[in-house]
Amino acid sequence: xxxxxxxxxxxxxxxxxxxxxxxxxxxxxxxxxxxxxxxxxxxxxxxxxxxxxxxxxxxxxxxxxxxxxxxxxxxxxxxxxxxxxxxxxxxxxxxxxxxxxxxxxxxxxxxxxxxxxxxxxxxxxxxxxxxxxx
Numbered sequence: 001x002x003x004x005x006x007x008x009x010x011x012x013x014x015x016x017x018x019x020x021x022x023x024x025x026x027x028x029x030x031x032x033x034x035x036x037x038x039x040x041x042x043x044x045x046x047x048x049x050x051x052x053x054x055x056x057x058x059x060x061x062x063x064x065x066x067x068x069x070x071x072x073x074x075x076x077x078x079x080x081x082x083x084x085x086x087x088x089x090x091x092x093x094x095x096x097x098x099x100x101x102x103x104x105x106x107x108x109x110x111x112x113x114x115x116x117x118x119x120x121x122x123x124x125x126x127x128x129x130x131x132x133x134x
Contacts, residue, residue: 018108020048
């Protein structure tokens with residue numbers, strides 16, 4: 001099933017903005033854990049916004065690749081923070097009451113990674129259908 005490119009872009013922008021919003025709102029608590037964690041949350045919010053603009057403007061590197069770095073990085077950082085000894089200077093257990101935000105963020109991040117794959121497949125399919133390739 002092919003998803004129309006416009007729908008993929010809109011969903012990708014929504015996933016990025018959701019991820020960025022959640023991390024920006026959570027930055028205050030993250031600063032309470034460790035300064036570097038708060039700065040990473042702010043960087044995630046800014047990076048997600050820049051990536052969403054890139055997706056909107058159809059800039060592959062600025063949008064989709066930066067978005068993959070932002071969302072994939074956040075997902076991997078979450079996994080790393082919950083395994084072993086956690087992140088340096090941070091508690092290994094989740095903050096009480098934050099679980100719905102964590103789930104929402106992981107859903108947005110996972111959705112963007114899936115949409116990234118769909119967008120790249122669409123890009124490949126379009127190159128096979130081009131008149132130049134015939």
